[in-house]
Amino acid sequence: MNIKNIKSEFPIFKQKINGKPLVYLDSANSSQKPKVVINRMSNFYETEFSNVGRSVHSLAVKATNRFEETRDKVQKYLNAKHREEIIFTKSATESINLIASSFGDKFIKEGDEILTTELEHHSNYVPWHFIRQKKGAKIKFAPVNKRGEVEIDEIKKLINSKTKIIAVTHISNVTGAILPIKKIVDLAKEKKIPVLVDGTQGAPHLKIDIQELGCDFYAISCHKMYGPNGLGILYAKKKWLEELPPYQGGGGMISEVLKDKVSFADTPTKFEAGTMQTADVVAFSEAINFIEELGIKNIQNHEKEILQYGIEKLKKNNSVNIIGEPKERGSVMSFTIKGIHPHDIATILDEDGVAIRAGHHCCQIFHDKVGIAATARASIGVYNSKEDIDVLCNAINNCKKVFNI
Amino acid sequence: MDLKELYQEIILDHAKNPRNKGKCENYNHDAKAYNALCGDKVHIYLNLEKGKNIKGLSFEGEGCAISLASASILTDTLKGKDLSFTKKVTDDFLKMIKTKSKITLNSLSEDQITTINSLSGVQEFPMRIKCATMAWHALLSAIKKKEV
Numbered sequence: 001m002n003i004k005n006i007k008s009e010f011p012i013f014k015q016k017i018n019g020k021p022l023v024y025l026d027s028a029n030s031s032q033k034p035k036v037v038i039n040r041m042s043n044f045y046e047t048e049f050s051n052v053g054r055s056v057h058s059l060a061v062k063a064t065n066r067f068e069e070t071r072d073k074v075q076k077y078l079n080a081k082h083r084e085e086i087i088f089t090k091s092a093t094e095s096i097n098l099i100a101s102s103f104g105d106k107f108i109k110e111g112d113e114i115l116t117t118e119l120e121h122h123s124n125y126v127p128w129h130f131i132r133q134k135k136g137a138k139i140k141f142a143p144v145n146k147r148g149e150v151e152i153d154e155i156k157k158l159i160n161s162k163t164k165i166i167a168v169t170h171i172s173n174v175t176g177a178i179l180p181i182k183k184i185v186d187l188a189k190e191k192k193i194p195v196l197v198d199g200t201q202g203a204p205h206l207k208i209d210i211q212e213l214g215c216d217f218y219a220i221s222c223h224k225m226y227g228p229n230g231l232g233i234l235y236a237k238k239k240w241l242e243e244l245p246p247y248q249g250g251g252g253m254i255s256e257v258l259k260d261k262v263s264f265a266d267t268p269t270k271f272e273a274g275t276m277q278t279a280d281v282v283a284f285s286e287a288i289n290f291i292e293e294l295g296i297k298n299i300q301n302h303e304k305e306i307l308q309y310g311i312e313k314l315k316k317n318n319s320v321n322i323i324g325e326p327k328e329r330g331s332v333m334s335f336t337i338k339g340i341h342p343h344d345i346a347t348i349l350d351e352d353g354v355a356i357r358a359g360h361h362c363c364q365i366f367h368d369k370v371g372i373a374a375t376a377r378a379s380i381g382v383y384n385s386k387e388d389i390d391v392l393c394n395a396i397n398n399c400k401k402v403f404n405i
Numbered sequence: 406m407d408l409k410e411l412y413q414e415i416i417l418d419h420a421k422n423p424r425n426k427g428k429c430e431n432y433n434h435d436a437k438a439y440n441a442l443c444g445d446k447v448h449i450y451l452n453l454e455k456g457k458n459i460k461g462l463s464f465e466g467e468g469c470a471i472s473l474a475s476a477s478i479l480t481d482t483l484k485g486k487d488l489s490f491t492k493k494v495t496d497d498f499l500k501m502i503k504t505k506s507k508i509t510l511n512s513l514s515e516d517q518i519t520t521i522n523s524l525s526g527v528q529e530f531p532m533r534i535k536c537a538t539m540a541w542h543a544l545l546s547a548i549k550k551k552e553v
Contacts, residue, residue: 339421340470341468341469341470341473342443342469343443343445343468343469343471343472343533343536344412344469344470344471347408347411347530347532347533348408348412351408358443359442359443359444360443360444364444367444373444373445373446373467373468374443374444374445402408402412403412403417403470404417
């Protein structure tokens with residue numbers, strides 16, 4: 001496998017969109033799937049499927065082994081200390097909801113503060129809003145600067161004795177800013193405040209060494225990492241998982257259930273109530289294999305090159321305004337075109353086979369702050385090339401033609 | 406799918422130079438609509454005379470060309486009309502977008518019919534239908550609301 005011709009590993013690129021080759025620039029929304037992942041899913045359903053962790057028959061044993069092998073693989077991939085620190089969820093959103101709910105219930109009281117930023121996706125704000133309402137807590141937002149970053153000093157200023165948790169994104173899904181997680185964690189450790197990182201945009205593009213990062217919680221969206229849709233991961237330090245109450249009740253997560261009391265399984269099972277997405281988890285192993293075979297560093301360098309090329313090329317277009325200029329940028333470029341609403345841009349680009357996203361990207365707080373209702377966003381994945389950027393730029397010129405600009 | 410059908414000259418003209426933008430004088434009904442998908446907003450203001458005639462009709466909002474043009478066309482077409490007629494046109498418009506029919510109301514001028522029909526291109530773009538319909542839904546809620 002080679003990054004230069006990696007598109008051939010993704011069956012979706014065989015088709016044409018509106019008669020044009022697909023230029024997929026929406027990976028920050030969800031990535032496409034390589035055939036190894038797709039094949040693993042169908043192969044698993046054809047030969048190994050059964051529910052996990054319950055029955056004792058051969059298929060159940062096989063499926064359970066494959067499921068738990070993925071947990072080991074994820075542990076190794078993230079360099080987590082214990083396999084029990086890896087919880088499978090339905091999405092990064094659910095991972096954050098789990099912590100907001102379990103941690104919030106146990107540790108957040110009236111008047112306590114949750115520290116987050118103006119760059120957060122709704123999934124790292126709304127779950128905390130629930131806790132704010134339920135407990136009478138406060139949410140503090142570290143402000144975004146002109147470059148679309150959140151500076152460590154702004155976070156420092158807002159930490160006080162009432163701060164119970166810091167919840168920050170690893171990479172902004174709008175400005176692409178990479179936040180100084182290590183520094184935030186170091187700062188928080190001094191005050192003994194746990195840190196939750198929304199790694200939705202981080203994990204697909206950066207080398208993640210969870211022990212080096214040192215955060216307490218890290219939320220991952222597997223479908224943005226070339227893995228199956230409907231799967232997320234929560235990394236949480238073992239001491240927290242042992243201490244936190246379960247998030248959902250049901251089958252699998254219990255130890256003993258009596259009429260007058262219920263006791264719970266040990267972690268990670270304690271947090272995996274009900275039937276899990278067995279095939280998705282098993283196939284996610286192949287997504288990690290895929291990333292490891294290419295090398296996350298190589299993927300990162302490749303994406304950086306395409307991103308750089310894209311930003312320079314967009315900057316040359318006088319009508320295009322790029323949102324944010326972070327010093328450290330992940331694989332996202334959001335922009336506006338003078339006189340054309342992003343929603344119209346997305347429709348017109350689609351006619352040229354170019355898939356982007358338009359809207360507030362679930363970041364209304366940020367868009368309100370900068371006074372823009374919506375932006376267009378092109379985001380890069382491993383399969384993108386400089387040619388894709390050229391097609392994007394030509395398609396942008398077509399937008400201007402449609403609108404007589 | 407044809408972009409020319411979607412972005413017709415009439416639509417681009419209304420989007421660039423929206424008619425009846427702002428709060429109309431003495432408005433007594435209003436309602437907002439919001440498209441969470443893309444962040445488009447529209448706020449309809451209505452001066453409903455004795456619950457019968459639409460004396461004033463205007464909008465505020467921001468959004469894509471389709472949503473702005475739709476709000477602009479709505480106000481332009483229905484200002485000064487009576488309530489039952491307005492409801493009929495709105496019903497027909499929403500039906501047109503849904504069932505791909507064309508509007509053929511006798512009491513509208515040929516120009517007005519052409520203008521309204523220019524929004525029918527959105528039928529081929531299912532993700533954009535809400536852009537075209539939100540102002541009309543806001544109008545219906547404004548009519549239903551109590552006087553302010």
